[in-house]
Amino acid sequence: MNGIIYLEDGTVYFGKGFGACGTTVGELVFNTAMIGYQEVLEDPSNAGLIVNMTYPWIGNYGIREGKDSKVHTKGLIAKYVNGNPSNHKSIKNLEEYMVEKGIVGVSGVDTRAITKKIRRSGTLKCVITNEEHSVAELEKRVKEAEFKTDFVSECSVEAVEKIAGSELNLGILDLGDKDNIVKALGQKGYGVTVFPYNSSIETIKAENIDGMIISGGPGSAESISEISGTVKEIAQSYPTFGIALGHQLLAKSFGAQVDKMSYGHRGGNHAVYDFGRERAYIVPQNHGYVVNKESLANTELEITHENLNDNTVEGLKHSSLKIQSIQFELEMESDLENTSYLLNDFIDTVKEGK
Ligand SMILES: NC(=O)CC[C@H](N)C(=O)O
Known part of the structure; x- marks a missing residue:
């Protein structure tokens, strides 16, 4: 052939x-x-x-x-x-x-x-x-060919899905989640509630959630800008952890700009620096858009992680709200010291707020 x-x-x-x-x-x-x-x-x-x-x-x-x-x-x-x-x-x-x-x-x-x-x-x-x-x-x-950037509706769950657990009930706004976070939270024994990407804040509040994760997903944050308002309300209501597309959407909803990259970061070993821990981590990445650094100047968002190859933004936190977000993929399965600490930190924050 x-x-x-x-x-x-x-x-x-x-x-x-x-x-x-x-x-x-x-x-x-x-x-x-x-x-x-x-x-x-x-x-x-x-x-x-x-x-x-x-x-x-x-x-x-x-x-x-x-x-x-x-x-x-x-x-x-x-x-x-x-x-x-x-x-x-x-x-x-x-x-x-x-x-x-x-x-x-x-x-x-x-x-x-x-x-x-x-x-x-x-x-x-x-x-x-x-x-x-x-x-x-x-x-x-x-x-x-028509090239579209709005694929989230094809990848998100269609109805609220619940996985029973104890101690905490963590919500995931599913923009095209890869299941590894759900699996990791399930292994820790917590309850998980997965929400369709276009769920309203009322739907989320009805579920007794302790903390929210905004997942990664396809396409651009721009193509789902209609949910920016809900994402902001989520972040104002719960400790919130944003991953990749979720990070971009959080940044956008708090006033930052998200740009298309020339060829993106896609691979298994990108070096990222964590300013809080003063050390670098090797992380998997898969993204073609990035938060514009200069656009953060007039927001309440602060850079927590940076890419060591091109100094682009890899992580953000909010100056007063309990928001942490990362551009890269969470490394959950390696035996080496890896970025699973970010999920654990988020869980600790959720527990403190309970
Ligand atoms: N892994 C992701 O969630 C990618 C986010 C977004 N689709 C991008 O390409 O930048």
Whole structure:
């Protein structure tokens, strides 16, 4: 099966097709993680994106039992795809998984060259195909495609979901949550209530919540600006912890500006500095927008974390309200000292306020 990648600037890459048979358009981004391809595909924050994996060998440890939900990522580009994975948890290989989930893939291309291109030009609109199409047809597809940034409604729960627990009842405003926070809170034994992204403050207040988490999710904060007012009311009513899109939305609702980045931060090992702890952490990241630093001057928000590569804003707190937010993903599973302290700090704050 042939594979073609066509970029909006006219660049064409010819490779091999893999995964589901099809043609798909999206915003082309790169991800530098060496592992975690299943997590990349299953991350709702990647809705509408075609992900070019910079690391050359993808699929080495297969696919583990995962959640049964829809994959929102539009396509995957890899240099080599391993069809014979070796791992005791693997139940199928990447190709079988992509066919099952309907994800189009192209392999056999120089993914580092594609990464360098995106680094120079910024993210690009792109079409990938493993069907028989002429380059002229692909050009037409990119030109005619509508690119949207509002995917949150597709990724959020449709009704309030409750997980029973004791001591605390923590709420999550679900903008496209990845389930790892729900799992972590469940393991700690707390009750969790997950709210649809457009829930009203009355719906939230009816549930006896002790603290709120605003989750990460796809697209831009701008595309869900209609919920900014509720997000502000949440933060004024409860200790609040914002993650990625949730962080951007909190910043926006307290007067900061959120900008689109040229090519974003997507990978497993970005260095972030925590000013309070006076130390750096290596964290996974997956975002294409960022809070504008200068715009914080006239707000009551203060920077708590900064990216050590480009000094962009990675964390914020409010000068008087109990709000902490972070741009990066929480690292919950590593045995090394990691950023799970942020979730624990939030839980301590919630307990103090009870
Ligand atoms: N991980 C996320 O929540 C990403 C937030 C937002 N969609 C961005 O790309 O910046």
